[in-house]
Amino acid sequence: MKRESLPAGAAATTTHAPSGTHVLADLSGIAAEKLSNCAALESLLRSAAESAGAHVLFSHFHAFGEGQGVTGVVLLAESHITIHTWPERQFAAADIFMCGSAQPELALALIRKALQPGAAHVHTARRGPP
Numbered sequence: 219m220k221r222e223s224l225p226a227g228a229a230a231t232t233t234h235a236p237s238g239t240h241v242l243a244d245l246s247g248i249a250a251e252k253l254s255n256c257a258a259l260e261s262l263l264r265s266a267a268e269s270a271g272a273h274v275l276f277s278h279f280h281a282f283g284e285g286q287g288v289t290g291v292v293l294l295a296e297s298h299i300t301i302h303t304w305p306e307r308q309f310a311a312a313d314i315f316m317c318g319s320a321q322p323e324l325a326l327a328l329i330r331k332a333l334q335p336g337a338a339h340v341h342t343a344r345r346g347p348p
Contacts, residue, residue, distance in 0.1 A: 237346020238297060238317030241326055245312065247336020250305035256281035256288045262332050263292045263299050266325035272296045272316055296320040301329075310335070315345065 252258070260279040267274050272294040279290030287303040297315040304310070312329055314322040323342075330338060 235317060235346065237344065238315060238320075239322050240343045240345045241312075241314040241322045242341045242343075243312040243314070243326055243329070244339040245310045245330070245333060245335035246308060246338075248308050248310055248333045250285070250308060252333050253303035253305040253308070253310055254281065254285050254288060256290070259288050259301060259303070260290055260292075262329060263290060263301060263325075266314075266328040267292050267294055267299055267320075269328045270314075270316060270321045270323075270325040272299075272320040272325070294320070299325060308336075317346075 256279045260277055264274055264277055273296065275293045275295055277290065277292040279288060281288050285305060287305055289302045290300065292299045294316065296317045298313070299315075300313045302311045310333060312326065314325050316322045316325070326340070
């Protein structure tokens, strides 16, 4: 588990509108060994958040055992990134929601580059009040 804080004063001066982009990605055809390494997936999602211009607050990842899947969350000042993996199915489900000027598409691009799925189904939605 890693905890981080925003730079001094950032929380007090940074505000985000209650709207943003929510990206859901079903990634299949991924090599099983890429889906069971808890530390590597945590590092990947933290890097993905940073590449999108988001600020990491906290992350927590859990491996279900040798060769089994991982579930993890990276909490962001701008919202979150989560991943759930099934190595036995060569499948990962990623959820990326970011408000403000963060760009979730950049986070997904980094995740796709690292995991190299054979196929991806991506759904993007704008979230927020009318």
